[in-house]
Amino acid sequence: xxxxxxxxxxxxxxxxxxxxxxxxxxxxxxxxxxxxxxxxxxxxxxxxxxxxxxxxxxxxxxxxxxxxxxxxxxxxxxxxxxxxxxxxxxxxxxxxxxxxxxxxxxxxxxxxxxxxxxxxxxxxxxxxxxxxxxxxxxxxxxxxxxxxxxxxxxxxxxxxxxxxxxxxxxxxxxxxxxxxxxxxxxxxxxxxxxxxxxxxxxxxxxxxxxxxxxxxxxxxxxxxxxxxxxxxxxxxxxxxxxxxxxxxxxxxxxxxxxxxxxxxxxxxxxxxxxxxxxxxxxxxxxxxxxxxxxxxxxxxxxxxxxxxxxxxxxxxxxxxxxxxxxxxxxxxxxxxxxx
Ligand code: HEM
Numbered sequence: 001x002x003x004x005x006x007x008x009x010x011x012x013x014x015x016x017x018x019x020x021x022x023x024x025x026x027x028x029x030x031x032x033x034x035x036x037x038x039x040x041x042x043x044x045x046x047x048x049x050x051x052x053x054x055x056x057x058x059x060x061x062x063x064x065x066x067x068x069x070x071x072x073x074x075x076x077x078x079x080x081x082x083x084x085x086x087x088x089x090x091x092x093x094x095x096x097x098x099x100x101x102x103x104x105x106x107x108x109x110x111x112x113x114x115x116x117x118x119x120x121x122x123x124x125x126x127x128x129x130x131x132x133x134x135x136x137x138x139x140x141x142x143x144x145x146x147x148x149x150x151x152x153x154x155x156x157x158x159x160x161x162x163x164x165x166x167x168x169x170x171x172x173x174x175x176x177x178x179x180x181x182x183x184x185x186x187x188x189x190x191x192x193x194x195x196x197x198x199x200x201x202x203x204x205x206x207x208x209x210x211x212x213x214x215x216x217x218x219x220x221x222x223x224x225x226x227x228x229x230x231x232x233x234x235x236x237x238x239x240x241x242x243x244x245x246x247x248x249x250x251x252x253x254x255x256x257x258x259x260x261x262x263x264x265x266x267x268x269x270x271x272x273x274x275x276x277x278x279x280x281x282x283x284x285x286x287x288x289x290x291x292x293x294x295x296x297x298x299x300x301x302x303x304x305x306x307x308x309x310x311x312x313x314x315x316x317x318x319x320x321x322x323x324x325x326x327x328x329x330x331x332x333x334x335x336x337x338x339x
Contacts, residue, residue, distance in 0.1 A: 015199070016219035017226050020206035026099075028092040029198070030230045034237060035085035036191070039123075042078040043180065050130070052176035054169035057132040058255045065252055076245030082124060084241070086270050089117055097322050100315070101204040107301035109197035114298045116190050119183055121270055126179040128268050132172060137256035138265040140175070141167045146274060149287040168258065272336035273329050279339075293325065 021027045049068055051060040064071035093113065096102055102110035129140035144167055148158035163170025205218075220226065267275055277286035296303065300318070307313035 013223035015222045017222055018203055018205055019218050019220055021203060021226065022220065022229070024233065025091075025095060026203075026206070027226075027230075028088055028095055031233055031237070032085060032088045032092055033191070034230070034234045035081045035088060036187070038077060038081040038237075038241070039085065040184070042074050042081065045074050046078060047180060052130065052172055054132065054172055054256075057130065057172060058252075061131050061133075062252055065250065072249050073242075073245055076248075076250045077241050078127075079250040080241050080244045080248075082127065083269075084237070086120060086124065089120060093117065094322075094326065098319065099204060099206075100318075102301045104301075104305070105201050106197070106204070109194060109201070110301050111298060112190055112194045112197065116187065116194065118294075119187050119190065123179065123183050123187075124268050124270060126175040126183070129167075129175050130172070130179060131252070132256045133253040134256055134260075134262050135253050135266070137167065137258070138262055139267045140171065142265055142267050142275070143271065144171075145283060146271075146278070146287055146290075149283045150291065151288065154287075166258070266336075269333065269337060273332035276332040276336040276339070279336075297325070 024031075046064065049060055049064050049071065051057060061075075064075055066072070096110065096113070125140070125143050128136045129143075130136075144158050144162050147161055148154050150157060159165070161171070161174060162168070163174050266272075274286055274290045277289055280286075281289070304313070304315070304318055307317075308315065
């Protein structure tokens with residue numbers, strides 16, 4: 001007999017879930033989690049063959065893509081799940097924001113979630129650069145310049161990130177350690193905290209549900225009901241990712257050449273808004289605007305309560321500001337993608 005009290009697991013597994021979580025839109029956090037797990041599994045598989053040195057990085061990716069059995073599939077899954085994870089996270093954030101689920105008592109969990117978004121963007125930046133092709137190399141150069149333009153810590157942070165004055169071999173080693181060591185550790189801790197807070201406060205009730213549905217009908221079981229739904233969503237996602245991997249397999253451009261600047265340098269799509277701002281204003285201004293917007297979003301639950309308490313601000317103002325901010329983000333992103 002293993003000396004474990006199994007009833008604890010039964011208790012954890014049978015947590016009642018509010019019935020509005022049957023709508024996928026409300027349970028998007030589970031989708032993000034599923035994609036994160038795909039990233040861990042495919043990422044570990046890629047590290048078996050990837051060599052993080054400037055001389056061999058590009059060649060090892062070429063081997064994964066062209067020679068190793070199912071290498072192209074695992075690489076494409078890793079690439080598409082990363083993109084989908086960022087999309088799902090943005091949708092999850094929008095759901096949380098527009099249902100007001102960031103308010104008391106969940107302010108801290110909003111901040112943990114927002115930190116997870118930042119960590120994921122860092123995953124994207126460092127991962128893209130590991131390919132060491134022309135575009136990813138110069139994309140990393142643009143990103144390092146953006147970091148460099150940060151007030152006060154910019155110079156120090158960009159030097160630390162690049163391992164020197166310019167992007168080069170040392171940058172690759174650093175990006176690799178950050179991508180496969182530091183970020184996963186931070187992400188694990190933040191996800192654990194996030195889920196702990198979700199369980200502590202429970203998922204926010206759907207206000208429109210409270211009056212219309214009988215109280216005893218408003219919950220369903222985590223196991224097996226919610227887990228079964230999540231597994232179905234998971235199966236669909238693998239199907240979708242496989243289709244994407246087949247139609248748009250992860251490609252490989254020219255090898256990185258620090259001496260030749262390509263005609264069109266572009267970072268990954270999730271940095272397009274900053275890049276477009278950079279073109280519209282200056283490098284420094286773009287970084288300052290991005291950081292200010294990020295800071296406001298991070299502290300929004302507290303900023304909102306401050307204005308509600310001392311200036312009687314109606315809570316609907318948040319909805320308008322959130323919609324404006326998201327429209328701005330979307331416009332800059334789409335604008336840059338057609339440029
Ligand atoms: C790796 C990234 C993330 C994972 C795995 C994750 C996972 C989850 C899960 C499973 C839930 C339970 C309800 C649901 O499924 O929607 C949840 C709720 C929540 N998440 Fe996330 N999340 C992530 C990122 C974020 C981000 C970017 C934000 C916002 C900035 C955020 C803020 C919240 C808040 C405030 C709740 C409570 C919502 C409520 O009670 O209705 N999360 N998250």
